[in-house]
Amino acid sequence: MLFDPRPKTRREDLFGRDKELDLLHNNVDSPIIVVTGIRRIGKTSVLNVFLNEVSIPSVVLDLRELKTNFGFRDLYNVIAKGFSSRLDKFIDLLKSISAVKIVGAEVEFRWRGRNAINLSTLFDYMNRRRIIIAFDEAQRLRGPRSQEILNAIAHAYDYDKNITFIFTGSEAGLLYSFLGLENPQSPLYGRYMYMLTLERFPRDLSIEFLKKGFREAGVNISIDVVESAVDAFDGIPGWLTFFGNEYVRGLRDLDKTKRMAIEVALEELRNIARERGKRYALALKGMAEGADSWGKLKRYIEEKEGGVVSTSILYNIVKNLEDLSIIKDYRFLDPVYREAAKMLA
Ligand SMILES: Nc1ncnc2c1ncn2[C@@H]1O[C@H](COP(=O)(O)OP(=O)(O)OP(=O)(O)O)[C@@H](O)[C@H]1O
Numbered sequence: 261m262l263f264d265p266r267p268k269t270r271r272e273d274l275f276g277r278d279k280e281l282d283l284l285h286n287n288v289d290s291p292i293i294v295v296t297g298i299r300r301i302g303k304t305s306v307l308n309v310f311l312n313e314v315s316i317p318s319v320v321l322d323l324r325e326l327k328t329n330f331g332f333r334d335l336y337n338v339i340a341k342g343f344s345s346r347l348d349k350f351i352d353l354l355k356s357i358s359a360v361k362i363v364g365a366e367v368e369f370r371w372r373g374r375n376a377i378n379l380s381t382l383f384d385y386m387n388r389r390r391i392i393i394a395f396d397e398a399q400r401l402r403g404p405r406s407q408e409i410l411n412a413i414a415h416a417y418d419y420d421k422n423i424t425f426i427f428t429g430s431e432a433g434l435l436y437s438f439l440g441l442e443n444p445q446s447p448l449y450g451r452y453m454y455m456l457t458l459e460r461f462p463r464d465l466s467i468e469f470l471k472k473g474f475r476e477a478g479v480n481i482s483i484d485v486v487e488s489a490v491d492a493f494d495g496i497p498g499w500l501t502f503f504g505n506e507y508v509r510g511l512r513d514l515d516k517t518k519r520m521a522i523e524v525a526l527e528e529l530r531n532i533a534r535e536r537g538k539r540y541a542l543a544l545k546g547m548a549e550g551a552d553s554w555g556k557l558k559r560y561i562e563e564k565e566g567g568v569v570s571t572s573i574l575y576n577i578v579k580n581l582e583d584l585s586i587i588k589d590y591r592f593l594d595p596v597y598r599e600a601a602k603m604l605a
């Protein structure tokens with residue numbers, strides 16, 4: 261079903277990504293593949309479909325569960341969870357590792373104390389067979405453990421030729437800075453990686469997607485409503501799917517669906533402001549209201565605050581919002597977030 265709100269796993273449910281899937285198939289032998297794209301663009305779906313199609317056994321580590329200052333216990337829990345869900349494929353391999361315990365259908369790693377395993381060793385074990393290890397939302401690996409993680413990945417890059425790593429990330433700037441492609445201090449500096457960016461659908465394809473989804477669901481809808489939905493949600497598959505699913509289930513009020521989407525985006529923006537400070541809210545609101553240059557944004561914030569904002573502070577705010585893939589060149593990447601930002605207090 262095209263309008264199923266969960267990440268897709270089969271190509272027939274994934275609309276308009278044949279080219280991207282082909283590119284992944286053609287590059288499956290790269291040691292590292294990086295897939296970026298803004299939120300709801302379909303990274304997890306493309307990853308799932310690809311891994312389902314390829315004959316190489318794979319494991320997906322969902323790093324969204326990782327908290328900000330995670331420790332190795334948390335990281336190994338995520339890895340264990342990933343392998344637990346693919347036990348059928350990896351049971352022999354896992355059983356051969358003394359630091360791994362399998363209790364029922366659950367994998368556990370001994371990650372500290374005597375005979376503990378570390379990441380490099382784990383990768384060396386995995387390298388006994390061809391394997392794809394995918395890190396979904398890999399920018400979450402940033403933090404106090406990042407150096408050790410990067411060292412292990414660099415080690416695997418050099419020695420474990422049977423492993424392909426896939427990193428996906430919605431916050432592209434954060435992901436690139438974690439990987440340190442341009443940072444000579446990073447263990448991965450200068451290494452080759454295959455990069456794939458998922459773009460939004462062009463307008464005609466968005467319309468085609470909605471039409472096809474409604475046809476599949478057996479629901480009639482006027483082309484005017486379809487076009488208005490595409491005006492509101494642009495070509496972002498996650499929002500289009502959200503709209504389609506709600507409509508099919510009986511919510512025939514586009515304004516209401518828009519408000520629901522904006523509410524979701526608003527909550528995310530509020531979280532950013534809560535974590536990073538009120539000025540972020542102000543900057544977001546300013547850009548949403550049209551402050552689309554350095555000078556305009558600076559004036560907007562200074563007027564609202566009644567004081568001077570230093571260049572370095574404003575620079576950081578803009579840079580961080582770009583790294584989070586919320587804005588680029590003072591413009592929102594997603595129109596729903598722009599509408600949400602107007603509502604920030
Ligand atoms: N090409 C597509 N065809 C059909 N549905 C899609 C497509 N791409 C994404 N979707 C739908 O859009 C929503 C978001 O997709 P998905 O979770 O794969 O995106 P994502 O980029 O991983 O999002 P997030 O940034 O939130 O992790 C899901 O409901 C998914 O089913």
Ligand SMILES: [Mg+2]
Pocket residue numbers: 303304305396
């Ligand atoms: Mg995802």
